[in-house]
Amino acid sequence: MSVDDRPATPEDVEALCLGLPEVELGVSWGDRPTFKVPRGAKGKGFVLYRRPHKTAIDPATGQEYDDLLVIRTATEAEKLALVAQGPFFTVPHFDGYNAVLVQESRLGEITLAELREVIEDAWRAVAPKRLVRELDG
Template sequence: MVGFGDVERVVAGLPGTVEAERHGMQTWTVGGKAYAWVRPFSKADLKRFGEETPPEGPILALTVEDLAEKEAVLAARAGDGFFTIPHFDGYAAVLVQLDKVSERVLEEALLDAWLVHAPADVAKTHLGQGYPLR
């Protein structure tokens, strides 16, 4: 339902966000740390899917606070296109199939990912401007 243009629009409104390139992929950082990045499947990822069809469309990776938060997000948002792959085992991040997520869910997920690394004073000021979205 959304695409990378929507991602770019949302992150443009998150203070301190810097667009960079990491491993050849478009990445958004705050406080020098990546919170969202384009994440196509590697050949190894595709091989791990075996007979299963991998999710299609544009894929975005997002950081989460910790592994407990990752499990909570996956449980709450599995129907919204949120998932993980073996490469992300033990890593506090989730993957999002953009063509299955609504604009509102994307905005909330990007804000949550941004908050993981945003400097406290910047986050407090931003949240005081009427955020979070929920």
């Protein structure tokens, strides 16, 4: 098994995000840790650690999810495609917003390569065009 074929882990999220050009870990939504591009005041979030909230309830337990990531998507179609394949999902609170949710505890249901693609696509959705060109060589 290659490294890319191994199950993804929560620790991979930070490494993958920070491995992209001009990314910093900042805050958004008040105080939520958020990976942003580019660095500085103009940075836009593409992966956010979401606090438990009544808008995202585990249907099996009735409890608020306590380990959610919000990951941007470029389009509604991309969002729906990710939701169709799981473990990504959405909630009504995110209707009209191009992003998916995933529990950190379920990242092992996808490979490192799949997580890398989702995170890179999220980065591309908000990164300045010059940085996208730089990444593409």
